[in-house]
Amino acid sequence: MSTLVQRTRGRSELGVALLLLALGVLAIVDALQIPTTIGQRGPVGPAAVPIAVGVLLIVVALLLARDVLAGGHGEAEAGEDVDLSHPSDWRTVLLLAGAFLANVVLIEPAGWPISGAVLFFGSAYALGSRHLVRDPIIAVALSVATYYLFGQALGIGLPAGVLEGIL
Amino acid sequence: MDALSALIEGFGTALTPINLLLALAGVVLGTAIGVLPGIGPAMAVALLLPVTYNLEPVGAFIMFAGIYYGGMYGGSTTSILLNTPGESASVVTAIEGNQMAKRGRAAQALATAAIGSFVAGTLGTLGVVFLAPYVVDLAVQMGAPDYFAVMVLAFIAVTSVLGASRIRGFASLGIGLLIGIVGIDAVTGQQRLTFGVPQLADGIDVIVVAVGLFALGEALWIAAHLRRKPAEVIPVGRARMGREDFRRSWKPWLRGAVIGFPFGAMPAGGAEIPTFLSYVTEKRLSKHPEEFGKGAIEGVAGPEATNNASAAGVLVPLLALGLPTSAIAAVLLAAFQQYGIQPGPLLFENEPELVWGLLASLIIGNTLLLVLNLPLAPIWAKLLKTPRPYLYAGILFFASLGAYAVNLAVVDLVVLFIIGLTGFMMRRYGLPVVPAIIGVILGPRAEVQLRRALQISNGELSGLYNTWFSKSLYVVVALIVLWPLLNRFVLRPLRRQAEIPVLSETAHILDDAHHHKLVVPPQEGPMDGPADDRPTAAVSDDAGHATEGRENR
Numbered sequence: 001m002s003t004l005v006q007r008t009r010g011r012s013e014l015g016v017a018l019l020l021l022a023l024g025v026l027a028i029v030d031a032l033q034i035p036t037t038i039g040q041r042g043p044v045g046p047a048a049v050p051i052a053v054g055v056l057l058i059v060v061a062l063l064l065a066r067d068v069l070a071g072g073h074g075e076a077e078a079g080e081d082v083d084l085s086h087p088s089d090w091r092t093v094l095l096l097a098g099a100f101l102a103n104v105v106l107i108e109p110a111g112w113p114i115s116g117a118v119l120f121f122g123s124a125y126a127l128g129s130r131h132l133v134r135d136p137i138i139a140v141a142l143s144v145a146t147y148y149l150f151g152q153a154l155g156i157g158l159p160a161g162v163l164e165g166i167l
Numbered sequence: 168m169d170a171l172s173a174l175i176e177g178f179g180t181a182l183t184p185i186n187l188l189l190a191l192a193g194v195v196l197g198t199a200i201g202v203l204p205g206i207g208p209a210m211a212v213a214l215l216l217p218v219t220y221n222l223e224p225v226g227a228f229i230m231f232a233g234i235y236y237g238g239m240y241g242g243s244t245t246s247i248l249l250n251t252p253g254e255s256a257s258v259v260t261a262i263e264g265n266q267m268a269k270r271g272r273a274a275q276a277l278a279t280a281a282i283g284s285f286v287a288g289t290l291g292t293l294g295v296v297f298l299a300p301y302v303v304d305l306a307v308q309m310g311a312p313d314y315f316a317v318m319v320l321a322f323i324a325v326t327s328v329l330g331a332s333r334i335r336g337f338a339s340l341g342i343g344l345l346i347g348i349v350g351i352d353a354v355t356g357q358q359r360l361t362f363g364v365p366q367l368a369d370g371i372d373v374i375v376v377a378v379g380l381f382a383l384g385e386a387l388w389i390a391a392h393l394r395r396k397p398a399e400v401i402p403v404g405r406a407r408m409g410r411e412d413f414r415r416s417w418k419p420w421l422r423g424a425v426i427g428f429p430f431g432a433m434p435a436g437g438a439e440i441p442t443f444l445s446y447v448t449e450k451r452l453s454k455h456p457e458e459f460g461k462g463a464i465e466g467v468a469g470p471e472a473t474n475n476a477s478a479a480g481v482l483v484p485l486l487a488l489g490l491p492t493s494a495i496a497a498v499l500l501a502a503f504q505q506y507g508i509q510p511g512p513l514l515f516e517n518e519p520e521l522v523w524g525l526l527a528s529l530i531i532g533n534t535l536l537l538v539l540n541l542p543l544a545p546i547w548a549k550l551l552k553t554p555r556p557y558l559y560a561g562i563l564f565f566a567s568l569g570a571y572a573v574n575l576a577v578v579d580l581v582v583l584f585i586i587g588l589t590g591f592m593m594r595r596y597g598l599p600v601v602p603a604i605i606g607v608i609l610g611p612r613a614e615v616q617l618r619r620a621l622q623i624s625n626g627e628l629s630g631l632y633n634t635w636f637s638k639s640l641y642v643v644v645a646l647i648v649l650w651p652l653l654n655r656f657v658l659r660p661l662r663r664q665a666e667i668p669v670l671s672e673t674a675h676i677l678d679d680a681h682h683h684k685l686v687v688p689p690q691e692g693p694m695d696g697p698a699d700d701r702p703t704a705a706v707s708d709d710a711g712h713a714t715e716g717r718e719n720r
Contacts, residue, residue, distance in 0.1 A: 016596050020338055023345055027360070034357045043626030044618045046352035050359055053348060053610075057341040063334050074335050074597020079385075080204035080249050081555060083394040088595075092390045096563065097584075100383075103567055104580045112568075119567060123560035127390060138557070146568055154221045156572050 013073060017065035024057030095126030111161020116143030170296050177523025181531055186229050189222070190528045193233020194535045200234075201241020202547045203558060204249060204398070205389050208238030209494035209604075210381040214562070216374055216502055217569045224506045225521050229528040231502060235495060236288060236532050239478050240540060243280045243471055244547050248273060249398045259442040260474070263459065263466030268401040270462050277406035277544050279416045279464055280471040285537040286417075287424035287472035291479025292529045294428050295486070299515070302487035306512035311620035312630060314488075316637035316644075318613040321434040321490055323644050326602045339598045342589065343606020346371055353611075354618060366578040371586075373501035375570045376607050379583045380600050381494070382566035384590015386559045391591075393555060400551045406544040408464075416468040419449050423472025430473075431480020434492045438477040445473040479529070486510055486522060490609070497604045 031050035076084055099122025106115035120139040129135055147167065150156040160167050180186065196218070200211040215234050219227035247264035260280065267276040309317075326336030349360045350370030361367040408416070423445050430441035449469040450459045459466055484490040489511035491497040503510050508518065515522055540547075570583040593600055617631070624630020632638050646653070 013596050016338070016592065016598070019592075020341065023342070027345055027348070030360050034352075034359065044621045046355045046357045046359060049610075049614045049617070050348050053341060053344045056337070057345065060334060060338045060341055064338060067332075067334055072332070074332060076597060077388065077594040079389060080245060080398060081389050081394055082392045084392055086392070086395075088391040089393070090391070092393070093387055093591075096387060096390050100563060100567065100584060100587075104577060104584065107571065107580070108577060112571075116564060116568065120560050120564045123563045124556040127393065127556035127559055129554065129556035129560075142561075142564060150217075150568075150572060154217065154572075156217070156220060156575070158568075158572070158575075 011068050013068045014065060016074075017061045017068065020057050020061035020064065024054040024061060027051070027054030027057065092126050092128075096123055099123045099126060107161075108159050109161055111163050111167075112158040113140070113143045113147050113163055113167060114161060116146065119143075170300050173519065173523045174296050174527060176519075177525075177527035178531075180225060180520050180524030181229060181528040186226055186524070186528065187531070189226050189230040190233045190532050191535055193230035194237040194532050194539065195233075197234035197237025198241040198244075198536070198540065198543075198547065199237075199550060201238035202244050202550045203241075203553060204245055204551060205385060205558065206562070207381070207494075208235065208242055209377070209498050210385060210562075211238040211241070212495055212498045212502070213374065213377040213381050214565050214569060216498075216505070217572045219502070220505075220572065224508060224518075225524050227502070227506065228521060228525045231499060232525055232528045233532040233535070235478070235499070236284075236475070236529065236536060238495070239475060240281065240284050240536055241547070243284070243474070244277060244540075244544070245551065247276045247280065247467070248401050248403060248548055248551055259446045259470040260467055262446070263463050264471075266460065266462035267464065267467065268403070268462075272462060272464075273401050273403040274406050274544070275408045275412050275464060276462075276467050277403060278408040278541060279412060279468045281406060281537055281540045282408075283416065283420040283423060283468045283472040284475040285533050286420045287427060287474075287476040288479055288533045288536075289530055290421075290424040291428050291431070291476035292482075292526060292533065294432075294476075295479055295482045295529075296526055298432065299483050299487045302483055303512045303515050306488055309512075309636065310634065311616045311623065312632060312637045313634055313640075315613060315616040315620055315631060316640035317434065317488065317490060318609050318616065320640050320644050321492060321605065321609060322602070322613075323647050324434050325492065325605050326599075327647050327650070332597065335596070335598045336602050339593060339600065340602040340606045342593075342598075343603035344610040346376055346586070346603075347607045347610030353615065364578065366574075366576055370611075371582055371607075372570075372573050372579065373497075373504065373608055374573050375579050375583050376586055377498050377501055377604060378566045378570050379586030380590040380593075380604055381498075382562050382569075383583060383587030384594060384600070386562045386566070387587060387591040388594040390559055391595075393559075400548060403544055403548050406541045412464055415453075415455075415464050418452075419445070419465045419469035420472040422448060422452075423469045423474075424476040426469075427473035427476030427478075428480040431477030431492075432483040433480075434484055434490060438474045438493075441477050442470040442473045445469040482526075482529075486514060486525075487512060489514075489612070491605060494601045494604055497601075497608045500608055 027050045031047040031054065034045075034047050078084065099119050102122060103115045103119035106118060117136070117139040120142055121135055124135050124139070144167070147158050147160075150158050181190065196215060197208075197211055200206055200214065201208055206214075212231065212234055219230055222230065243260045243264070246258070246261035247268050249265075264276045264280065267273065322340055326340050327333055345360075347370075349367055351357070351361075351368050352359055358368060426445045426448070427438065427441045431438070446466055446469060449465040450456055450463075453459065453463060453465050455463060455465075478493075478495070481491075481493050481496045484492055485496045485500060487510075489500065489509060491500045500510060508514065508521070566583070566587075567580060570579050571577075573579060590600060592598075593603070620630050621628075624633070632641055
């Protein structure tokens with residue numbers, strides 16, 4: 001006979017159910033805090049749909065948890081470059097996330113030509129590219145080219161940051 | 168012949184030099200990006216959205232038309248030439264296409280795919296031209312309850328038909344609906360789920376959601392499981408085919424067009440089921456059934472044509488009702504909204520130049536694709552060798568750029584990151600992505616119709632189903648929802664006596680594909696096992712199939 005502890009082992013998918021549950025509760029709590037106003041037209045106020053969606057999420061979370069505990073599991077997505085035979089490579093994912101967040105932090109103070117280059121170089125490095133001369137050149141070329149392309153051809157002024165006045 | 172003269176006028180719009188150039192640019196960009204492994208047509212459109220920011224709406228949509236069909240075509244090239252299974256939409260083309268390529272017939276496989284796409288895509292587009300005005304006539308008579316019912320049907324159909332697990336489909340839908348709620352309520356001006364962040368008051372931009380779920384989520388997911396050794400690319404010369412190949416291909420092309428179009432036009436979502444249906448049909452009708460599984464050209468011609476005809480069919484509900492039923496349609500709808508254009512029955516009245524120019528340029532784009540892709544096949548094959556670090560670094564780079572360029576706001580990048588992580592989690596745990604994007608885009612509009620309908624009826628719930636149209640739609644919804652029960656207690660005992668071979672075989676192959684067992688399809692005729700004619704409802708006795716079985720009980 002299996003205990004609950006044994007049954008939950010290796011079932012990280014329960015985390016998905018937990019997340020859905022949290023989102024559902026969040027939707028309902030947020031909806032209940034909306035003050036009712038006289039501006040409301042019609043019988044259905046702004047809280048009705050969020051509450052319905054919250055209930056949907058909670059019900060789905062419970063059903064999913066039941067399914068997982070009973071041995072069901074979602075099928076991980078396949079693809080041309082995906083090899084599911086080895087476990088998740090968390091180091092690559094974390095490095096990629098780092099490169100992405102570096103761009104978020106840098107884009108306004110340092111400007112897109114720099115932050116974009118950091119993003120591309122960091123991502124390529126994270127994914128295993130080790131051309132330490134070629135990679136930075138491609139990264140800078142891409143970010144400077146898109147800076148001008150967006151500024152000149154599309155009329156979208158990306159931030160120049162510290163390079164303001166130079167570019 | 169009203170539609171025909173309107174279409175001819177559309178050609179007048181589409182054939183100006185600048186629009187022709189935009190169509191060409193769209194086709195080339197769409198194919199090039201669609202060919203890249205890991206990038207499907209929906210991601211291609213989402214990533215290329217910023218390129219059109221500065222264009223006039225008509226020009227922008229002519230370019231999107233090219234990107235749409237180009238991306239579809241690029242995807243099939245990938246699945247034929249790469250020696251690995253791709254995502255489910257192109258799985259069927261890959262079965263025979265990849266076998267043909269391995270046997271040195273890659274050029275013929277690409278040629279029959281290209282010509283089949285052209286034939287079915289053109290027929291499908293003509294289908295849109297003639298069918299859409301009728302749907303518009305119907306749509307102008309539709310009231311709020313009818314619209315709400317159509318949207319409910321779209322939600323239920325997309326979550327129930329796609330993927331292997333309904334619960335996971337609904338989980339995805341719920342996430343999408345939740346994202347759609349964020350922002351100021353259109354009716355009362357109250358803030359919902361904005362957490363006091365002023366930039367969230369306008370809601371989360373659909374483009375940020377699309378780029379996050381498709382581009383960032385996908386790139387992170389692939390990065391976690393990147394093949395150590397990139398998949399082998401089968402070399403190919405100019406795509407061409409001989410007379411014998413033609414003789415064997417033309418009927419599957421036409422049948423594919425007939426199978427694919429209605430499936431696309433229904434709010435059932437996706438080309439997966441019709442392509443499998445086409446595959447099985449061709450296998451049964453073929454004079455060479457023994458070649459299936461070893462590179463039968465009919466098995467490429469039929470599904471590929473089906474795929475494109477269904478891509479055209481999707482445009483009927485999108486343009487006439489404003490109802491997206493596939494991932495690309497949802498992204499296209501987001502693009503329309505970017506220009507402040509609301510697809511739906513009024514679109515044909517208010518923006519005839521745009522609608523008919525778009526439809527005409529789809530036909531032009533299709534022709535351009537045919538002319539370009541036969542000689543350009545070797546170049547597309549080279550793109551498949553793009554070093555993977557650059558490919559996925561590039562996706563991250565352009566995803567960030569595109570999401571930032573929408574509003575020039577850093578907060579969008581933070582939102583993009585969170586949605587990207589959500590997309591990663593969804594792929595990891597088998598939650599389909601399409602219901603989420605449909606939920607984001609349709610959720611707020613369904614809410615508007617719901618509230619309008621209840622306002623008219625003064626809060627009476629009957630206001631939601633007081634028309635024959637909404638009533639019949641809810642019957643369909645009920646049938647889909649109750650299908651597993653019906654299947655178990657009514658249909659299966661009946662089917663013990665009479666089996667429909669094509670359907671049950673399709674179901675079996677589909678079911679296998681959902682579990683990625685599909686390498687070579689079974690050679691024999693109808694299955695003798697307990698096959699179902701609806702894969703999502705299948706209750707399998709195989710332990711590996713535990714998921715669906717359990718939740719239907």
